[in-house]
Amino acid sequence: MLRRNMLEVWGEAAYEKDFLTGSFLGRKQVMLNGPDAIRHVLVGNAENYRRNPATRRIVQPIFGNGLFLAEGEPWRFQRRTIAPAMAPRTLPIMARHVITASEAAEAKLALLTYRPIELLGHLQRLALDIAGRSMFSLEMSGFGEELRSLLMNYGIRYAQPRLLDLLLPEGMATPADRGRAAFREEWLAFLDRLIAYRLTLPSEEDRPRDLFDLLSTARDPETGAGFDHAQLRDEVSTMILAGHETTGVSLFWACYLAALYPDHQADLAAEADAADLSLNHAYASLPALPTNRAHIDETLRLYPPAFMLIRQAIEADIIQDHAIEKGTVITIAPWLLHRHRAYWRDPDAFDHTRFLPGATPPARFTYMPFGAGPRICVGAQFALTEATLVLARILKKFKIELSGNGAVLPRAIVTTQPDRPVRFVLTPR
Numbered sequence: 194m195l196r197r198n199m200l201e202v203w204g205e206a207a208y209e210k211d212f213l214t215g216s217f218l219g220r221k222q223v224m225l226n227g228p229d230a231i232r233h234v235l236v237g238n239a240e241n242y243r244r245n246p247a248t249r250r251i252v253q254p255i256f257g258n259g260l261f262l263a264e265g266e267p268w269r270f271q272r273r274t275i276a277p278a279m280a281p282r283t284l285p286i287m288a289r290h291v292i293t294a295s296e297a298a299e300a301k302l303a304l305l306t307y308r309p310i311e312l313l314g315h316l317q318r319l320a321l322d323i324a325g326r327s328m329f330s331l332e333m334s335g336f337g338e339e340l341r342s343l344l345m346n347y348g349i350r351y352a353q354p355r356l357l358d359l360l361l362p363e364g365m366a367t368p369a370d371r372g373r374a375a376f377r378e379e380w381l382a383f384l385d386r387l388i389a390y391r392l393t394l395p396s397e398e399d400r401p402r403d404l405f406d407l408l409s410t411a412r413d414p415e416t417g418a419g420f421d422h423a424q425l426r427d428e429v430s431t432m433i434l435a436g437h438e439t440t441g442v443s444l445f446w447a448c449y450l451a452a453l454y455p456d457h458q459a460d461l462a463a464e465a466d467a468a469d470l471s472l473n474h475a476y477a478s479l480p481a482l483p484t485n486r487a488h489i490d491e492t493l494r495l496y497p498p499a500f501m502l503i504r505q506a507i508e509a510d511i512i513q514d515h516a517i518e519k520g521t522v523i524t525i526a527p528w529l530l531h532r533h534r535a536y537w538r539d540p541d542a543f544d545h546t547r548f549l550p551g552a553t554p555p556a557r558f559t560y561m562p563f564g565a566g567p568r569i570c571v572g573a574q575f576a577l578t579e580a581t582l583v584l585a586r587i588l589k590k591f592k593i594e595l596s597g598n599g600a601v602l603p604r605a606i607v608t609t610q611p612d613r614p615v616r617f618v619l620t621p622r
């Protein structure tokens with residue numbers, strides 16, 4: 194069941210409890226689903242919790258020693274060094290790449306109107322194109338196919354944990370690990386070619402063009418140290434990967450929800466229509482898109498792409514009177530938390546007004562599509578900017594309807610994917 198769809202594992206009671214325990218493959222598991230316990234693990238005693246070995250096995254071939262997997266002092270150095278590159282002042286640079294990529298995707302979609310199309314693939318390609326352009330100022334057409342096929346291959350063969358990945362002690366290679374190691378060689382060679390090509394592109398100005406400029410010149414504010422080539426390559430890889438799959442699937446659910454509620458979609462489109470979303474003005478127009486932004490926030494509540502955060506206790510601990518043994522795996526599932534019966538009014542209903550300006554914000558640690566605490570998603574503001582602008586641009590151009598009926602269920606495979614191909618019909622507005 195875990196391999197088929199993680200979301201099926203939880204019964205109705207899980208949506209009502211704050212603390213769940215169970216055992217999986219003979220090991221004690223703890224699931225935190227209430228704000229106080231979550232705050233303890235992600236903030237109060239965050240130093241005592243690290244990424245778990247199974248996560249490490251699965252994502253290390255791609256993320257290497259980059260920010261996502263680093264721990265302790267190496268993590269602190271990387272976070273301090275990267276954070277300024279992702280600060281609000283760099284968002285206007287990223288927003289320009291978002292608009293250029295979105296324009297190209299819209300032009301393709303314009304050729305596919307009035308007939309059923311699967312939007313998910315288009316949105317994933319768009320998100321990857323945005324990740325590539327914002328990293329390298331490069332249209333991904335030259336490298337995109339290879340990148341996609343490498344990742345697809347990895348996703349199918351190695352991205353889901355196998356039994357031995359969960360059972361064997363850390364440091365002991367599983368059969369899948371050998372395939373993962375071979376993949377890493379291929380992946381690093383690909384990244385080296387990509388970076389070498391990027392370095393041949395002359396800069397016309399002395400301002401940063403993209404994340405690559407920002408990361409390659411980034412310095413630790415405390416020590417002045419920067420990244421060497423291998424580290425920079427792992428950061429680039431982490432940023433591209435952590436960013437595009439999550440944003441692509443968020444855009445899918447955002448379009449799905451817009452199609453389910455046509456009147457609301459008309460409001461989103463009207464708001465987008467009144468805003469200037471062109472290359473030079475889109476970023477400044479964000480404050481004029483509160484309904485589109487609220488739609489994205491509610492999409493991330495109902496379909497959080499990162500459906501589960503996982504940690505492992507380094508030392509024994511006590512969480513709200515519960516003894517936690519050293520090595521216990523702790524999970525926090527935004528999927529459950531965002532639908533918790535005690536913390537949300539009408540938890541399963543779509544209601545974007547919860548997030549409109551002036552609405553009471555959700556209680557702390559009950560809404561966390563980007564995690565929380567020191568390891569909160571470093572790309573959150575970029576992702577929100579991207580998703581809001583792309584949604585608004587698409588709805589400004591097209592009316593989106595579902596083709597055919599039947600509920601679409603989320604399936605938790607790496608991210609929260611639709612459980613079947615979903616067709617939409619786009620009509621020009």
Ligand code: HEM
Pocket residue numbers: 260261262272431432433435436437439440443497498499502503561562563564565567568569570571572573575576
């Ligand atoms: C809707 C889109 C996104 C979602 C839902 C999302 C979600 C998350 C979550 C939940 C975490 C915390 C994981 C944990 O605590 O275990 C995280 C971490 C991270 N995210 Fe995102 N993310 C998104 C977009 C992005 C983008 C666009 C980037 C980069 C450009 C990015 C880069 C990262 C990195 C590097 C980390 C690790 C941070 C650290 O450990 O210090 N993410 N993301």
